[in-house]
Amino acid sequence: MCGIFAYTGNKNASKILIDGLKALEYRGYDSSGIFVHGVGNIKSTGGIENLKEKIGSNFQGTTGISHLRWATHGQPTKNNAHPHTDCTEKVFIVHNGIIENYKEIKEKLISLGHKFISETDSEVISHLIEDNLKTEKDFENAVSKSLSVLNGTFGIIASYVNEPNKIIVARMGAPVVLGIGDGENFVASDPSPIIRHTKNIVYLHDGDIAIVTPDSYDIYTLDNNIINRDIEVIDWEVEQIQKDGHEHFMLKEIINCPNTVNDTLRGRLMTEEGLAKLGGLEIVADKLRDINRIIIVGCGSAYYAGLIGEYMLEEYAEIQVEVEIGSEFRYRKPIIDKNTVVLAISQSGETADTLEAIREAKRKGALTLGIVNTVGSTIARETDAGIYNHAGPEIGVASTKAFISQITALSLITIFLGRQRQMSLTMGKRIGEELLELPKKIDSILNNKEEIRKLAEKYSKYKNLLYIGRKYNYPIAFEGALKLKEVSYVHAEGYGAGEMKHGPLAMIDENFPTVAISLDDSVYKKVISNMEEIKARKGKVLAIATEGDSGIKSLADDVMYIPKTLEMLSPILSIIPLQLFAYYFALKNDCNVDKPRNLAKSVTVE
Ligand code: AGP
Helix, strand or coil: CCEEEEEECCCCHHHHHHHHHHHCHHHCCCEEEEEECCCEEEEEECCHHHHHHHCCCCCCCCEEEEEEECCCCCCCCCCCCCCEECCCCCEEEEEECCECCHHHHHHHHHHCCCCCCCCCCCHHHHHHHHHHHCCCCCHHHHHHHHHCCCCECEEEEEEECCCCCCEEEEEEECCCEEEECCCCEEEECCCCCCCCCCCEEEECCCCEEEEEECCEEEEEECCCCEECCCCEECCCCHHHHHCCCCCCHHHHHHHCHHHHHHHHHCCCEEHHHCEECCHHHHCCHHHHHHCCEEEEEECCHHHHHHHHHHHHHHHHCCCEEEEEEHHHHCCCCCCCCCCEEEEEEECCCCCHHHHHHHHHHHHCCCEEEEEECCCCCHHHHHCCEEEECCCCCCCCCCCCHHHHHHHHHHHHHHHHHHHHCCCCHHHHHHHHHHHHHHHHHHHHHHCCHHHHHHHHHHHCCCCEEEEEECHHHHHHHHHHHHHHHHHHCCEEEEEEHHHHHHCHHHHCCCCCCEEEECCCCCCHHHHHHHHHHHHCCCCCEEEEEECCCHHHHHCCCEEEEECCCCHHHHHHHHHHHHHHHHHHHHHHCCCCCCCCCCCCCCCCCC
16 A cells, blocks of 8 residues: 655645655555656655655756555565656656556566566556557557556556646546645545645546646546546545544554455455465475475464464365464474474564564574565565565554454465365365455444444453453454453453363453353354353353354343354454454543554564
8 A cells, every 4th residue: 555646736846745745654654756847756765754865955846746655566675666667767657556467568568678677566557658658649548548458456646758747647446536726736545645735635436537737637537538526625634534534543454454355365366266376475386385384473463363374274274383472482492394384474574573483494494484564574575485465554553454464364375275285176266255255244344333332332341351262263362352452451361262161260250251252163062151151150241153143142241243254264254343342442441542552563672
């Protein structure tokens, strides 16, 4: 999820663009760049400050485009930063989104003599426009012809040296808005960099292409029919926009989970063949065919995601799996042989304990893999192969959408390795089809967030809560408890439901409620009997149950329902109400949910 911003008017474009990119920094911050007509193109790795330092005072022009990168294809390097240009350095583009068919287009353009300097998918756009400028009558037509061959998502701004006071903008699946000023106009991924200049915003729709000059903006469909889009006057503050109107990044990121699942799956499921296409693992596919053991390492939520991966990989890929917390793995003496893979899971890709665990594994000659969200991060660079989550930047310290994406990625790896082994086409197809259904099912849970808020407020006075679960939802008991601990600072403990009678049951009374994940699955009856043990000690039970299970109401004090799915995928649904429960519980206790005390988003020290 990158940030794009452009300006055309009569003021100093570079100052306006740099200030505007700051407001978009929550979208991505690993590299940035700017092109201003009549002056040139400057790119830099790192955040805005680095770019600002490079731009001298005489970087003056009145039309420019700029970009803040959240890498998806290619490391965060200067060459991979945007704006990208063509062989003649006359066409400049910035892009937010993913071009899925970029490899084929790039090969064709290279065969036509084009020279590429970056590893990105986006650079094909500037060379396509260059190519079409040779045949099309004008810049507009060269741009729309180029866009017509792209598959994937894009928010694009293009600029052409020969037409200085004009920028062309297009949207397909990635947000783009216009800011309508007086003698000046703006284009951005969202209104946050614009509203300090004008409140008149035009939201482009998928398939829209706009030609913007200082005094005009005309919107067409990609097949050249002119259309009208209303101006909406918005009175939001910048912060509100960064949070999509939600009060906190944590809530925004929970609400974003359906998109996150889609983004993690995009281009990676071949449902008809029951296969998972994971480019980042292709290079070690043969080695992976011979492995017989996987050690998953991670910390915090990433560790709990790993525990779910253990159940999936053992049951559906028939591979022996162990899961380790990074800080213990690096000081133990793990036995690693040549058929053992060590798989690191990390949102930030910078967690010191997980990184050192990977380095320890490499020293012992293990093949190391990564499931990482931050492109170009240290763990991504130091592992031999892996897959990116594509979940976009996660700002809230409590991991929510990244956790969902980690489980989704693990299910893709389960299909990938399973289909190399005994998993049937039918089973691979079934898991794939059910994965594609999950975004809708998450949406239906999010539609009940008001009920979940009421329940969270009802339980918000308790200082101790127990979370119990079994099998695939055993790790969810721990993750649910971790969410509540992190953002509301109360004592919440995750436990295997079957372990209750071996100790924790002693804690139970009417002041120590239990959250029980009791879904209609292979261990349902076992969890029910554990809930009865709690009720027998006057403990209150808040159950997470499968829609249609009315019987559980007679046992539980309160119930949060979720739709039915495959047991192996049920954690992707059962954690959603627990994330919302923790969020609203913390709000009721006036906690700072986005920046909880004593915690950091990325723990880069031991
Ligand atoms: C989870 O909500 C926490 N922020 C924390 O436990 C986190 O999962 C852990 O620090 C691992 O971070 P990583 O995924 O960036 O490696």
